Amino acid sequence: MSDTATELVFYGSPVSPFVRKAAGLCIEKGVDFEIEPVDVFNPPEWFVEISPMKRIPVMRDRSIASEGVAGTIADSSAICAYIEKKHPSPALYPAEPFAHGQAIFIEEYADTHLAATGGLGIFRPIFFAAMQGKEPDLEKARDTWARQIPPILAFLDGALGNGEYFAGDALSIADISVTCVLMQIALVADMPLDDYPALAAHLDRMQGRPSIATPFAKANGFIRKTLPDRFDLT
Ligand SMILES: N[C@@H](CCC(=O)N[C@@H](CS)C(=O)NCC(=O)O)C(=O)O
Structure with missing residues (x-):
């Protein structure tokens, strides 16, 4: 991993509405991210290890770990909730x-x-x-x-x-x-x-x-x- 790698990476494809949802949340917040292509129907072994449900997206926060399961979250709802906590502004979950x-x-x-x-x-x-x-x-x-x-x-x-x-x-x-x-x-x-x-x-x-x-x-x-x-x- 280079020092300039984006902190958040989503494994998957924008063809998935759940990848687009996580990407959309980041864009609204002005948070940088990248999408690393993974074919979920023919996934590499390293992806199977981090995706317990064999689904996209899985997010990696490279500030936590750049390989393995550490630093990864599977499921778009969990990913979005994590990003909201990490980057609270603008809030995308109502306070009330x-x-x-x-x-x-x-x-x-x-x-x-x-x-x-x-x-x-x-x-x-x-x-x-x-x-x-x-x-x-x-x-x-x-x-x-x-x-x-x-x-x-x-x-x-x-x-x-x-x-x-x-x-x-x-x-x-x-x-x-x-x-x-x-x-x-x-x-x-x-x-x-x-x-x-x-x-x-x-x-x-x-x-x-x-x-x-x-x-x-x-x-x-x-x-x-x-x-x-x-x-x-x-
Ligand atoms: N609840 C999951 C759903 C993810 C999901 O179903 N992703 C689809 C792509 S849109 C997938 O990976 N499908 C693989 C399969 O059906 O085997 C989330 O929100 O991330």
Whole structure:
């Protein structure tokens, strides 16, 4: 490791919404980081050692250790909570206790329910098929968009209500998580949100932030090489 190496490194790829979430938090805070590519489906041995769930991202804080398990944290939520403690300003977790609880819940909802539904039901059937030179499974993706995604979008739209942010009155980890995970669908398909005006407006505002736009542009550049066009799921 050279003396000038960035302190925080995320192992993974910006194609992962969870890598983009951690990257987005750092960009909002003005914290330097780098992304070191790891193919999670064909990982090197050293990565398996630091990723107990065999997932990306894993973060390393090189000020703690530059190799081995020491200094590493797996899971984007744990990574983001760590970075918040280490670099508290600007705060991306509400100080008010109830808003804090809400932010953590919305983050969890995005990372689990939305990510599993959109990832396994839309992103993977389209992009993984294309990567293998196969026809995208549009039947599955369209069924997911038509039947499983609407209640999730309706919940998120209702959670926003008339508010600008998901929790409290400022940007938080909840806004970053929802946007990163939702945009995984937009990597492979058109994502009309006309029936969810609060969520559509939130997404629009969030897409204007470099914390969202910059990592997403990297993912989009990668995806477009294999999949030049997005699909219409309606
Ligand atoms: N809860 C984890 C989820 C991480 C996750 O699922 N990452 C995906 C990539 S988006 C992964 O590594 N998948 C590997 C696999 O499915 O085998 C987090 O927030 O970091």
